[in-house]
Amino acid sequence: MSLPKVNAVIVGAGAGGGIVAKELAEAGLRVVVLERGKWYTPFDCRKDSLRNQRTTALGNAFGPDDERHPRVLVDAQGRERILRASEGGYQNNAACVGGGTLSYGAMAWRFMEKDFRMRSTYGAPEGSSLEDWPISYDDLEPYYEKAEWEIGVSGDDSNNVFRAPRRKPLPMPPASPNREYEILKPAAKRLGLHPFDIPMLRNTVPYGGRPACMRCRWCVGFACEVDAKCGTQNTVVPKALATKNCELRTECTAKEILTDDRGRVRGVAYFDSDDRLREQSADLVVVSCAAIESARLLLNSKSRLFPTGLGNRYDWVGRNLQGHTYTGAVGLFEQETYDDLGPGAQIAICDYNHGNPGLRGGGLLCNEFIRLPYQFVAVRPPGAARWGAAHKEFMRKWYRRSMATHGPIQEMPVFTARVQVDPVVKDHWGIPVARLSGDKHPHSLELAAFLAGRAEAWLKEAGAIETWKRIPGPGLSGGQHQAGTCRMGNDPKISVVDKYCRVHDFDNLYVIDGSVHVTNGGFNPVLTIMAIAYYASDHLKKQWKGRA
């Protein structure tokens, strides 16, 4: 039996879903948010270097758990593996209220103007489904600003001569420089580059009723013990609940989106925290499960009228899965570089995001977040001993005398890099799981090699006595920066949602999260996801008013 009808069901309380919940609830809609994960508070912020959202040696701290959420990965040779959620290759982000924003590094990047026009700027390389966005930077600018002020961003990008125009500065000043910043800044300048303070979704002064960051070592991958990191779980979600128009149901896992005989969306079937199957009917449904799970949910919503799932008439749902090819370099220094001032990453350059000769796009470069001792085990020059006395000596000598610079490559989307639903493997609730397959485009690897060289040059100029590059392999991207699986476009034949995130063929089904990205920029994606959520909510609210 169906639960009493509400105006909107939002599936997923992450970056996108949290914002939509607040916007719709404040506009007076009755909203139910379903989130498969739990709601953690600062009291649950245990700083465990083996169990967090970045290092998962002993599991994911903020979900999903290993027991109930398998996925299938198909490699280049066609071999299938069933993966646990904390295993490499699973392409996890998070499962909790706030989604990735509870434990993220919190870099708050705006894309650049060209990032929305990649195809017309560079042309698509063979084997890539590269396309322009149907919206421009100018369309999103006011919403980037809204995200920066409502969720809270610190930093100072006024020295970033490459940045797209902004009307308002950031609401909070940057954190005081750490030692890496002091070393890398003059080096960048000597190279003729344009270093600046990374914008971060982190309080450097009290903001939004929460205190300032206390500069601890355990930031990226962890929840913040003083609640200084700004995510949706401590900003828009509480605001949505405060309207009394919004109900948040945690540990509730959506199974499928329900449609009626005429093909209109009528609600969501989900399993509640006691594994009971429920039906929530609603006037409209917003899918915000992050790129992999959003595609899975649409594909799993099969019926007589929609035998291949919703929005999938032209077989585009789940296609173009992309993330970021992270590339960079490590340098060893004579002087100490470590000062234990978290979060660590502070300085960036955008000199290589565009205009790299013979290449399409590029990526930002910045210094790394603090590398915890266990994470440093993986850091060593090629061929160096990974065990024994030499390993120990390396750790002792270089842990406090090393730096890494790196950045996310703007990837060329690939049609065959995709999410399907597995015909055999099911999760704890009997729902077919995501089946991932495909590779990176070779151009992404070419770009990665180029940018790693620039990262290395920066470290050398900063005085590194030994450096080496870290370039990833050709395997599928996704993970924390997953995007692209429900592409936004004007032509329903080659996209899944329209320019307002509405699924083609429906007037009451939306996808609002990283899935809609046509391309993913040479930047961490979350601020763009947030901006799109505000932008799409505005449209949704107008539609709703028009209806009423």
Added chain:
Amino acid sequence: MKKTGKVRRRRFLKAAVVAAVAGPTIACQRASSPWRFLTVEEARTLEAVCGRIIPADQDPGAPGAGVVDFIDRQLTGFHRRHQQSYRDGLAGLDQAATALHGKRFADLPAKQQDAVLAAMEKNQAPGAAWKQLPARQFFDLVVSHTMQGYYGDPRHGGNRDAVSWTMLGVPASPIRGRAKYDLTKT
């Protein structure tokens, strides 16, 4: 809507009660067999292996940092699925040591131990055990678990007294999350 804080506290109380009741029994078991999963012989071999992966010098090595305790604990916890690999792998390692140098691994001098491990790493260790479980795969497993135990959080049984952090010169922070007494989390 559930806030996990509440649930956790409730579970914590329950866990505390269970621990108090079970306390003497556990102590009893430990007296007869000090390990949760490993046999005494296996633990001796494993300790010798860890001692070569991270040997003692001016700073404690992996055995001194409690890495065997870490691995043993995790073999009944998060790394449960590796139980059989340890059972077979440690036996295989002793067989390889005997085949190559005439003694069980723990009884060899350090140099010969390193030679056995190098053969494991190159997937060239002798023995039937490696048909099912490639020597290199088992060696990689032990190396990664040793690193986890040595450089990870002391709450899991390894990195005793934060020895590795002291070695690297990273101060232990006064606040590392307020829920550190929550026993229900692995």
